[in-house]
Amino acid sequence: MKKALALHLVAQRTLIPSTPFDFDSTFHKPDHFTSGDNSWTPGVRWQTCLWHGEQLGLKFENKGTKQSPKIVLSVYAKSKIGKKSADSLISEMRYRYNLDLDLRGFYAAFRRDKVLGPAIKRWRGMRPGHPSSLYEYLIIGIVLQNATVRRSMQMFKTLLEHYGALLRFDEKELWCFWKPGALSRVSEERLRKLKMGYRAKSIKKTDEYFGKGLMDEEELRKKSRETQMEKLLELYGVGPATVWYLLFDVFHHWDFFNHVSPWEQKIYSKLFFNRSTERPVSVKKLLKYFERFGSYKQLAVHYLWEDLWWKRTHEHIPWLEKEIRV
């Protein structure tokens, strides 16, 4: 076990999101299985963040209400961070958690929808979002490939514990991601020994590509969805499944829904067609079903998906347990 690096409070800022805003469902996604890099309790989220090369601890606290939201963000670091760095960190967090997202159009269109209406009512103010940079998300995406949840978590945890840094702040100990390029001296063979399997090659290539500075995430965000998709698919180890996750979680496209993985297929079949998971509805039919949500397809999926996972936190759902195998 590595020794934790002690951080201390270096900045505190207040963030005001657009309304309505729901803190807990925005900052905690029960389907993002945690691997020691974040922690949550109602009203508070802790996470690490590698920002401009600095290992940071972040604490978000809910200090407002749905209609009058207010978040206090405390930044912990080894030593003082400049105002510029703090400012850019804030705007990045506003981006990653979609704090300025306007959901009115979405709600107005589907508030009365038979399927989506109840989920909107329950999760009013929830934002989609993901804490990771593109590089970090790619590493996560790679360990998700062709593996069950338990195995993915194992792989991610192994990587963090070998190449990440353990940070201590606000009485929490959490793992922080390594810098892109940090794996340059780690051999593919070594990664295989750490049980990454054939993914070792993808991890190496991704790290090398980003380590050389060949990918500009900021610039790519400004490009069209088609360009983004094209650039992402050029990366070794990125295919249709991973690109679909990326376009939603990292690039914030709410209307793009073209991929359903086998376990998701089973879950949607049960949810929307009440079909047994042994005989799921075809992917084509599922995609057609979601057409009704038009330009909000993926956002609709997110609301329904999160609704199910929150339900799981306080209710045993046998058929779901069977599919996820944590």
Place this chain on the structure above:
DNA sequence: CATCAGGGCCCTG
């Protein structure tokens, strides 16, 4: 015990 598919993707033919 063996076999198989899994929160895919690459490569070959």
Place this chain on the structure above:
DNA sequence: CAGGGCCCTGAT
């Protein structure tokens, strides 16, 4: 463009 192979694991 279809299909085999890939690391490892848990299910059957």
